[in-house]
Amino acid sequence: MSPQHTLHIDWTRCDGRGLCAEILEDAITRDDWGYPLSRRALSRTNIPIRSAEIDDAREAVRMCPVLALKLLRAD
Secondary structure: OOEEEEEEEEOOOOOOOOOOHHHHHOOOEEEEOOOOOEEEOOOOOOEEOOHHHHHHHHHHHHOOOOOEEEEEEEO
């Protein structure tokens, strides 16, 4: 079953603080510089979000200090 939501990362804004990886630790890891990486490898820009993670994904979007995240519907 394909994901219904993806977390989009705006790389022009992201500065690698890593808060999203702390909130969504099952979906996101960090590289050596703190930038988010998908644990699910859809792409570097769009990370698939499971239905059980929607609330956490919304929190990550709200908490991102540089407004680099956006939760998108996949359909």
